[in-house]
Amino acid sequence: MSILSEWLKEIIFVVLIAVFIDLLLPNRSMERYVKFVVSLIILLTLLSPVMKLLSMQSAEKLEMAISDNISDMDNPEMNQSTQQILQQGNELRRQRESEALQWTGEEAARQMKVQIQDETGQSVVRVMVKLSTGSDARSDKRNSKSNASELSSEQQLEPRITAVEVVMGDPSNIESDGKTISDDPKKVDNVEPVENVQVTVAIPPDASNNSSITANSSIKDSLQEAKDQTIRQIENLLREEWGVPREAVTVVLKET
């Protein structure tokens, strides 16, 4: 019953509006055309129960067709506003991502600090972790693509560690580990203080001083070796536990 009354109401209103339009029309020359279109609309209204029966969304279809054809004038504005909204959404999402990244970095840094302290037995002043999802590099591409939602969220939510900076504290209580030293032949190349020793020996002002210098340098040497070993240890730890490439790790040892 309510469907019937709605139908009747619709018909009555459309006919009323049509009569009103007829009065509003400026001249006779347009009248035939306007009457034609208005009669088509009345026919559509009369047919609406049939259309519902056939499950055709006539009004939506009509709206789509007309907005496709006619309202080219106000479309650019609409497009612009949607683009603005999309841009704002993108910015918001990027902001949120960066916040999440920052938080993840801090958390990872804290865990790394604990692990490094456990592994090397040294005090770690601070650990800085730089993360990137890779979305920064693709952001230009994403902007050019109008459909931002095509990007899979899986790719976005996969942060990679790009750089780790470890600042170590007092290196005096380094535990020496012979295995790692002998394992790595590169280590020997890295030891610079040997040259230092040669330089100091090259200018011997005093014979008695000489031996003390060499002793000093040997201490330095062992210290440096221990430092290098610590660095390597940290790098290995980070690579194994976190999958950080060796180039990304920066270890700063504070001199005491």
Next chain:
Amino acid sequence: MEMIQIVGLGLVATVLILVIKEQKPIFAFLIAASTGILIFLYIVGKIGGIIEVLEQLAESSGIQMIYLKTILKIIGIAYIAEFGAQIVRDAGQESIASKIELAGKVLIMVLAIPIISIIIETVLKLLPT
């Protein structure tokens, strides 16, 4: 009162045009066009009120807004085409005036095309295949 204002404006413009027509026909045309535009602008506000009421009625009665939109678009096209055609006709360019009217008719028919296609589709679905 408004009607008197509009009629007075029209009478003044007519007298001016009659006076000036002998010497400068182009100014007579300009006065006619500007008077027409003034009256049109004066009336546009009233038409806006009528359309607002119609929209409210349609909303409260729950008919499809797209019908009303289509009808209002038709009225707008008819009015603007008529207005332009009359101004051009006043200047003596009958052919251009008829072209403007033709354009208005074509645009009205373009509005009718989606409605026709929907009706035809319905009829085709109703027919047994």
